[in-house]
Amino acid sequence: MSGVSLKGIVKAYGALQVVHGIDLEVQEKEFVVLVGPSGCGKSTTLRMIAGLEEISDGDLTIDGRHVNRVAPKDRDVAMVFQNYALYPHLNVADNIAFGLRIRKESKETIASSVEEVGGILGLTPYLERRPADLSGGQRQRVAMGRAIVRRPKVFLFDEPLSNLDAKLRTQMRAEIKRLHKRLGVTSIYVTHDQVEAMTLADRIVVMHDGRIEQIGSPMELFLNPVNTFVAGFLGSPPMNMVNARIVAGDLGPVAEFGDNKIQLDQVASLQNSVGQDVVLGIRPEFVTVADDTVPHRVSVEVDLIETLGSEALIHASLQGDPFVIRTETVGQMNVLDGISGFTIAPHLIRVFDAKTGVSLPGQAVGQ
């Protein structure tokens, strides 16, 4: 069971604490993505796992072994860096073989491993080239080759795709996913790109200011964010946030803001929170556009409609705040022309405490 376990991991630079006690259990063969805004401590956490940063407090176990004080080379992890970290004076084959040479593997083992890895990554035609003569995507593949050739227990990735252009990134993302399926090695992947996180992860860890906000599968985090931070971070365009107050209605709790009222889900916590100020989280994808003929619609003022082919983004404003709607276009163009508001199913609205930003308990959207 080559899992990785972090218990109360803390990182402090002198008096400045930047990671405040992280608890995370990564299962064997799992692909976990650490995601969060810049400076939230993702790289620091990953580097502590790699052994490149000292762990100030807490316990790190890899494969059941306590490794706080174990040197990086004895942790049996491999790391892929954002800027590839290829040796410019070595050709591709030698770059891939570097780790094996350091470990004094036999010549035959090295040659066959390099050949195999080159094949897996489609690098065979480039083995004799220097990194300077490769494209960004090829360099990235060499960096990956260097990690997988050692057959480590754990792969660590620190934003490996952020130096690539959008198209290549999509392509390499799929390749990493395929590679993980094929090799089945436990992986921890750092990114600030939520699309990468959503597509790659078995589980996502959302970090913010050196703390974990939420851990869960991509869909779980998308549908049931525990607070406004996670809600706003995942999803593109992000979740709309609307300030409202809960009042009692005929059919259970109702959110009231301005002249609008929206029916809420009949969850006990909402029913008991009448009078409370809340934030409504409304996914751009979950609303149904409505024209003047639809009763009980929430009305918005449409600024701009971006038609992207099969779908459209409607940039509107609700009580002066921006509100984005994402909708299908096919068979809807006439509605789009006359759009003046939207409706939404009560259980798809996420209600957060206005003061703490924490989701009111009991709400859950099924996957």
Next chain:
Amino acid sequence: MSTDPDFTGPTTENLVFDAAEAQRRRRGSTLVRIGDHLKREWQLYAMLLPTILWLIIFLYKPMYGLQIAFKDYSIFRGVADSPWIGLEHFNTLFNNDQFLRAVKNTVIISFYSLLFGFPMPILLALMFNEVLNQTFKKSAQTIVYLPHFISSVIIAGIVITAFSPSAGIVNTVLGWLGIDSIYFLTKPEWFRPIFVGTGIWQEAGFQSIVYLAAIAGVSPTLYESAVVDGASRWQMMWKITVPSIMPTIIIMLIIRIGNILEVSFEMIILLYQPATYETADVVNTFIYRQGLQGGQYDFAAAAGLFNAVVAFVLVMTANTISKRYSRTSLW
């Protein structure tokens, strides 16, 4: 209708053709091209101007005087009016035992300086790079840089004092070991080690700055990646640091080989004496004695020209070899 289309006027096709033709003609003329280029980039050339002037005034203009190497020069007739005598000075030169000895000494001293002096700053830089304690590192660096900033005259004074037979520290220590005083600076066999050692002491620290700068330019993630791969500090030094600064090392080596005949001339003058001429007299000191002390300017110029031509050939060769085998070259 009043306006028939006028086929003789400039049609679009004609205009395009004319433009292309004009461009072709324009492109054809090198002068025009240089003119365009200068107009566009004149600020860059303006910045280059002071250096070009310096080169012309201090390096190219004096070359006019080189011709006296082929003339029977006399100060009264001047450079232009002295009669040509062809290669006579060179003939004399190659039949002059002192000159041949000076060439031999130059090559030997240079070879030892290169052999022991060239790796030293590299080793120093690699060692400084491994020092983790910043305070120790800074003080050690300052101490090894220091001799560079001391005048050669004082350095020579220190060396002479240190090796003096009566009060010098070297002989004092030898005395403790029961060894008789040695008159180091009058012994031809001791001149080369003392000279080369002094050179290293004086310059190795300062020269290490170039390599330290090159080392500082190596991306830290290369080391981090190697650490995760399991490399020891020793392996990282040899497999990452040294290859990464190899281009710098090669450039420095080419420059060094180009200057191989430029043995630090004032240091020789300060340390040698007639008793050690046998091993100490080099081409430059020979030129100095012949030209400035002996007044044989034409003869000295010939010796100097010979020196320069050999140096030029050496740089060209080193550069070509380096270009062929390592992709690194001065030009």
